[in-house]
Amino acid sequence: MADEAAAPAPWLERQRSQLLAQRGHAWLLHGPSGLGQYTLALELARAWLCESPTPAGACGHCASCHGIAVRTHADLRVLMPEVQMQQLAWPLPEKAQAELDEKKRKPSREIRVDALRDAVEFAQRTSARGRGKVVLIYPAEQMNAVSANALLKTLEEPPGEVRFVLASEAAHQLLPTIRSRCQAHALHWPAPQEALAWLHQQGVAAGAAEVWLRAAGGRPDDALALARSGRNPEAWARIPRALAEGDHAALAELTPPQLVTVLQKLCHDLLVLGVGGAPRYFAAADLPAPAQLPSLAVLTRWGALLRQEARSAEHPYNAGLMLQALVAQAREALALNLPHPQRR
Structure with missing residues (x-):
């Protein structure tokens, strides 16, 4: 806020x-x-x-x-x-x-x-x-x-x-x-450049502002909250690869509701890529090529599972076990073959 x-x-x-x-x-x-x-x-x-x-x-x-x-x-x-x-x-x-x-x-x-x-x-x-x-x-x-x-x-x-x-x-x-x-x-949506300029005024570094504004889907208050959360913008870019590799450590800082939200954003971007669109929350370089994606049917089923998870994500489950279950579910649904990380 x-x-x-x-x-x-x-x-x-x-x-x-x-x-x-x-x-x-x-x-x-x-x-x-x-x-x-x-x-x-x-x-x-x-x-x-x-x-x-x-x-x-x-x-x-x-x-x-x-x-x-x-x-x-x-x-x-x-x-x-x-x-x-x-x-x-x-x-x-x-x-x-x-x-x-x-x-x-x-x-x-x-x-x-x-x-x-x-x-x-x-x-x-x-x-x-x-x-x-x-x-x-x-x-x-x-x-x-x-x-x-x-x-x-x-x-x-x-x-x-x-x-x-x-x-x-x-x-x-x-x-x-x-x-x-x-x-x-x-409420009006600000233009991306206006939102980025405002984030810079709030003390968010230029590169991080672009990452967090994208991660927030263009919503500036949410982007500022992400920037002030202490999370690493480079860790956001790594999330798709971490899921493919089963790297729980890269996701351990997220609460179950936050992780479900992140997975829903990833699922959205992969579905959009699958129909020829541009991703909204992750940079295209951090996602698999369209030819490497699972079928739209598989992605749609995963999205439905995530909607079910979102309904109960606030319940006091064991956070570690829920993290493992969500990562396993994502790997099973996606079996992603991601490109090697590019130099930034």
């Missing part, structure tokens, strides 16, 4: 200006992960609550902007799964924090219905600073059916000066009644 204190990426700044010029009480920002939904949602909240806003956004200096920066603004309610609230340093409600401190339960991976009901009550109160109120929900698809239904009436008929901004990486999972009550905005 990009640093909130810094100016947003230029493609997000353009979208912020576009959205601020429009009227509406409920927005749904949607698109694949890594395009900046959360950052753009928070930028809109800053601008709506700012005491000295400009057409381009918040001033960044007033008491309201400071309140958001330090997570204490009385007129902003942020709803996230508790896991992400902790990651992004948003304070939890006192009751929830006490339950976690006392080890009564683990942090929720869904947006809890109690939090939604509190937000509905928040929306009905008078604004503390006189600039209206904002409810930010991210990722909105993490509302379960009960939580989403708790929001519906307030979303349709909001009391007073309250705005909602829902940010989603899987909007198709939202209830149709939620989607229909919001003005939708699809």
Whole structure:
């Protein structure tokens, strides 16, 4: 995730200006992960609550902007799964924090219905600073059916000066009644050169930026997260060969969900190569020649197996055993004959 204190990426700044010029009480920002939904949602909240806003956004200096920066603004309610609230340093409600401190339960991976009901009550109160109120929900698809239904009436008929901004990486999972009550905005994809220039500004070396942007499928926030994960870009290029050779060490740093994602990306690229297309996640030089690929039927079956694995990858399996099983499954499906590595 990009640093909130810094100016947003230029493609997000353009979208912020576009959205601020429009009227509406409920927005749904949607698109694949890594395009900046959360950052753009928070930028809109800053601008709506700012005491000295400009057409381009918040001033960044007033008491309201400071309140958001330090997570204490009385007129902003942020709803996230508790896991992400902790990651992004948003304070939890006192009751929830006490339950976690006392080890009564683990942090929720869904947006809890109690939090939604509190937000509905928040929306009905008078604004503390006189600039209206904002409810930010991210990722909105993490509302379960009960939580989403708790929001519906307030979303349709909001009391007073309250705005909602829902940010989603899987909007198709939202209830149709939620989607229909919001003005939708699809996140824009930045041009590759603009994304690379932004990654360089974040301190990512040129060669690594190209590798990670490719590995992330062109999604700059995901590319930055990969660059900051401590992983080696050269290790990414070696993954296809490591699988063919059964080299578990090259993959040991990956958690089971990360490994399944990597294998799905590799399967995608091999399928694309098999029909004459260009790979998206790996450089062509790191993949087998089309003539050396398994049949499309074999690759399609492997892709189906990986989709099944993805459904349970978060379960607390033995990570080492799952790694071995996934690598064995990949070798059996592919039996790849890879070219010798090229000098870079």
